[in-house]
Amino acid sequence: MKNSFKITTFLLMIALSLGALQSCKRDPSVLKIFVRSSSNQLETGAKVTIVGDINSNPPTNAYVDTVLTNSTGFATFDMTEYFGEKGKKGATGYFDIIVKKEGRQGSGRVRCRAHITNVETVILEP
Numbered sequence: 001m002k003n004s005f006k007i008t009t010f011l012l013m014i015a016l017s018l019g020a021l022q023s024c025k026r027d028p029s030v031l032k033i034f035v036r037s038s039s040n041q042l043e044t045g046a047k048v049t050i051v052g053d054i055n056s057n058p059p060t061n062a063y064v065d066t067v068l069t070n071s072t073g074f075a076t077f078d079m080t081e082y083f084g085e086k087g088k089k090g091a092t093g094y095f096d097i098i099v100k101k102e103g104r105q106g107s108g109r110v111r112c113r114a115h116i117t118n119v120e121t122v123i124l125e126p
Contacts, residue, residue: 027115029079034121035069035099035106042073043124046101050077053109056094063093083114090114097122 031050035043045068052063063082067075083091090113097108099122110120 028117029083029112029114030117031077031079031095031110031112032074032117032119033069033077033097033099033108033110034074034119035101036073036121036123037104038123038126042069043101044069044071044073046075046099046124048075048122049098049100050095050110051098052082053094053096058092060093060095063095079112079114079118082112088114099124 033048033050035046035048037043047066047068049064049066052060054060054062061082065077067077069075079093082093092114093112095110095112097106097110097120099106099108101124104124104126106122106124108120108122110118112118
């Protein structure tokens with residue numbers, strides 16, 4: 001009887017520990033940039049570059065990344081490299097956005113927060 005109580009208690013403690021570890025996972029830090037034409041159509045294959053604004057307040061670390069928009073017209077940046085695996089909750093960065101496609105250009109600015117999917121839209125000038 002005592003052994004079965006000990007085993008049951010031990011298994012219960014393991015299950016609770018695993019549950020606590022699962023709850024410590026944080027949401028990913030993602031920056032999603034939609035690119036639209038001047039006629040509001042989503043653009044595929046546009047080159048999207050984000051650049052950390054080192055002159056922002058609070059200052060943003062130097063960072064540059066480039067991605068092409070996918071078949072649905074947006075570029076996704078995994079910001080884990082910028083914020084780190086366990087990025088501090090509430091950490092932010094300010095980024096300039098530069099978009100180019102077939103001689104057309106667009107630009108924007110975005111505030112990106114850790115552990116959130118941040119979204120911005122940039123319009124390509126004709």
